[in-house]
Amino acid sequence: MTPLIGETEDERVDLKSKIRNLKSKMKPLRVDIITIFPDYFRAVFDYGIIRRARAAGLVTIEAHDLRAWTSDKHHVVDDRPFGGGDGMVMKPEPIFAAVKSLTGANRRETVPPGTRVVLLSPQGQTLTQASAAEFAKCEHVILICGRYEGVDERVADAVVTDEISIGDYVLSGGEPAALVVIDATLRLLPGALGSETSAVTESFSDGMLDYPHYTRPPEFEGMRVPEVLLTGNHAEIARWRREAALEKTKRNRPDLLK
Ligand code: 9D3
Numbered sequence: 001m002t003p004l005i006g007e008t009e010d011e012r013v014d015l016k017s018k019i020r021n022l023k024s025k026m027k028p029l030r031v032d033i034i035t036i037f038p039d040y041f042r043a044v045f046d047y048g049i050i051r052r053a054r055a056a057g058l059v060t061i062e063a064h065d066l067r068a069w070t071s072d073k074h075h076v077v078d079d080r081p082f083g084g085g086d087g088m089v090m091k092p093e094p095i096f097a098a099v100k101s102l103t104g105a106n107r108r109e110t111v112p113p114g115t116r117v118v119l120l121s122p123q124g125q126t127l128t129q130a131s132a133a134e135f136a137k138c139e140h141v142i143l144i145c146g147r148y149e150g151v152d153e154r155v156a157d158a159v160v161t162d163e164i165s166i167g168d169y170v171l172s173g174g175e176p177a178a179l180v181v182i183d184a185t186l187r188l189l190p191g192a193l194g195s196e197t198s199a200v201t202e203s204f205s206d207g208m209l210d211y212p213h214y215t216r217p218p219e220f221e222g223m224r225v226p227e228v229l230l231t232g233n234h235a236e237i238a239r240w241r242r243e244a245a246l247e248k249t250k251r252n253r254p255d256l257l258k
Pocket of ligand 1: 120122149164166171
């Protein structure tokens with residue numbers, strides 16, 4: 001076993017002050033969401049990790065109404081698919097205009113370094129802890145939420161840097177996926193509540209599920225907490241947790257062990 005950084009209390013205090021230092025010098029991550037439902041996000045910004053990260057000055061988040069970048073009287077953002085078929089497709093012009101006004105660029109090649117233009121789409125690459133960690137290192141992340149049957153492919157072809165799905169199930173649009181990307185990303189910002197300890201923990205539990213957790217009471221409706229957890233024998237507890245995590249991984253996520 002290689003010794004972990006932050007193993008002793010003194011080291012942890014030292015790390016925390018270093019993180020505070022870095023944080024105070026850091027520009028907040030800027031997140032812009034492009035959506036036809038900006039109000040969908042408003043409440044969520046005021047709770048949990050997003051509220052804390054905003055309060056700490058680690059991030060600024062804005063949800064923008066795509067219709068603000070239309071130029072016709074009725075603010076139309078969709079149209080019928082070329083080639084026929086069901087449903088509607090999101091028009092390219094308002095999306096290109098939105099990205100241009102938020103980044104200064106309307107082509108991938110001229111998007112500033114440190115900026116990602118992310119399209120949430122069922123056809124994207126699956127979001128991973130690694131991709132969330134990349135977004136957390138950026139200065140500016142634009143999240144484009146699709147609706148209807150999809151987004152005109154010229155958006156993905158010409159201006160998007162990352163096309164991301166959150167998994168193999170059908171959502172009604174990109175908005176809930178954008179929230180998932182934001183949640184996974186913000187908790188990795190240096191100085192976000194919990195990022196100091198959890199980042200260390202996550203690096204060595206990589207590739208396996210977490211061990212089972214218990215709290216009081218030691219017996220609930222006949223169900224007892226595993227006795228070893230009540231002994232105070234830390235070596236035995238660590239051994240039990242490794243074994244229990246492995247069993248749980250075999251049962252629920254055998255793909256992680258392949
Ligand atoms: C009939 C073909 N469907 C494509 C798989 C149509 C379709 C389903 C769902 C078109 C758009 C959508 C809306 N979904 C998203 O925008 C989306 C999504 C998802 O559905 N699942 C997982 N991740 C994402 S990210 C954006």
